Amino acid sequence: MPPLYKKTGDKSLVNLLGLDAFILFKTPKFAIFFAFSLLLGAALQLTNAYGDTFIQDFKNIPSYKDLTAVKYPAIIMSISQISETLFILAIPFFLRKFGIRYVMLFSMLAWVLRFGFFAFGDPADGLWMIVLSCIVYGMAFDFFNISGSLFVETQISPEIRASAQGLFMMMVNGFGALFGSLSSGLIIDKFFTHADKSKDWHGIWLTFAAYALVIAIIFPFVFRDKHGIEVKHAADLA
Template sequence: MNIKLRLIVMNFLQFFIWGSWLISLGGYMIVTLNFTGVEVGSIFATMGIASLFMPAVMGIIADRFFNAERVLGACHIAGALLLFLAAQIEDYPSLYIIMLFNCMAYMPTIALANTVSYNALEKNNMDIVKSFPPIRVWGTIGFIAAMWVVDLLDLTKSPMQLYVSAAASLALGLYSFTMPPRPPLKSGDARSFSSTLGLDALVLFKSRKLAIFFIFSMFLGAALQITNLFGGSFLDDFKNTYPGSFGVEHPNLLLSISQISETLFILTIPFFLYKFGIRTVMLFSIIAWVLRFALFGIGNPGDGLWLLVLSMIIYGMAFDFFNISGSLFVEREADPAIRASAQGLFMLMTNGLGAFFGGILSGWVVDFFTSGGVRDWQSIWFTFAGYALLLAIIFPFVFKYKHVPDQLKAIKH
């Protein structure tokens, strides 16, 4: 099989696994298992806990001891077993522990899949910069496909979504062992734990500009998963007021517009970065988060469906203009010797600390506006919108940065 096609299959399954439960698990836990907002938020916060150290640990193992494709396969097989167990658990303490271990198995595979992909392309004498993005986009397609499968099979409020994810994880685990071998690096080339985690880049906090950037990255990281946590249960709560409506009957199909938008907004990033610079692009992202939450607050699956669709479209700007543009900014500002560590630090602040605090705090907000089992979603979403608005007001005053268009072209690898 052509190596590009093999990598497309790998990336498709990599994110199909995640898409099978990430968007709908919150609704399943709230609606079917009757978990509280704090309980749901804390389970999603396990992704943040796992992201703090597991990618670094597995990166070290792949760099020093075992082939990367074998580590990738072992992680996915372990994840499959844990997801299979999670599907059979209905109490909060047990599900929390199982999902924590599942995230510890899954989160490192995102970076490991990239490593295996880069190695395969390099071995086939292909330009990684040109060849990988068209392959990686199939990961997003896999995520969307999983959302559609779970929705069309009516599994959004069922533990069966975890079985679907487990099956895909087992398939990818076995498939990973067939990928081109990527052996451990020579001792002199292997990165240290602190370097992989991004701790070598802590020196960047000496720069006021970069310190403010990383702090805001953490604050914005807290917003990344909020609609994933509670979007499904939000739409389900309209089942009595808008029975049979598209959003209630097919929540994952509606929410998948966000991921479709994400793939499209990625293409606009070069234009916006060259035209406006990172400071303005980041501000666009923060304002987009304000609109994302506010439109959820005033929309509904009936006559307000267009407001929800607009929110899904805006998500692409909110997510990409922060994640992708922020990564490019870090790549340019960091010294070449610590660029890899700087990217690790960026991930630590967003997907680690940010995701952890976002999961916990958002759960508190949902429970605060819940009385007698009835959730005041408008107040919930407006609270999140107010949080993003506060960041939007503060950010341009504290983050001082002069845009020089040609600087983006100066990134050297």
């Protein structure tokens, strides 16, 4: 792959500010990659912003308010952190077996399951769905964030690699989080908030699941990356 950037003796303001990686938007493959990074960052913001609130809202329903999961939602949500650790260990296998492109796709499908299980779960008979949602969160979070970072590491020339990693993080945790926060707040307030200010969580999570599903359907058709030597190297790096 020819380098996308050449060193020069003089450093411009762009170089000094670490904005070199923005040149990557001129290349369709990288522009698409960063666009999907933003969209997946929005999904991450949705689960961070509303996961605990969703479970805590069950305290307003008499049949659920005394359940342990409702009283101590942090215990249930901590399963997500355990899952993150375990799925990190699985990433090298998945990268070798399927390649970066499919690992990213698995992440998007995991977001569909994450939101879908929340939509049909509850702290009583449906607690297993909430637990499964927390388990698949590890795949949803790790598979895109780590494989995306490895994609940058193996596909972008060393001169702008650090800047590109920063751009990737900014798209996920900066612009993606902002987009997810603003858009979800508007949608929930307009379509899923009742007159008494209670939330239609079933509708909210199904909408988020549909959002992740649309991303997952579009992704393999617009993002094409060969499963070759660079993917094997990425698996070694993991």
